[in-house]
Every structure is written in C-alpha cells, then in structure tokens.
Amino acid sequence: MSEILNIPIGTVKYRLNYGKKKMREHLEGFVHEGR
DSSP states (O other): OHHHHTSOHHHHHHHHHHHHHHHHHHHHHHHHHHO
16 A cells, blocks of 8 residues: 555656546547548
8 A cells, every 4th residue: 555655746747648638539439530
C-alpha cells in the first residue's frame, strides 16, 4: 500500500492525461473506421 503512496502526484496526473488521450484517439479512430 505504501508503494502506491510513494508515487509522485505528477506521475499520476501524467498517466491519467495519457490514458484520456489514448482513449480519445481510439474512439476517434473507431468512428472514422465506422464511416
């Protein structure tokens, strides 16, 4: 549990933003392929 708390806040935000970006790109690509 302490290992999770030792992760810097910046790293968490970076991973969250990266995940949102990847998910958005994936959804956009899915929509384009559907058309």
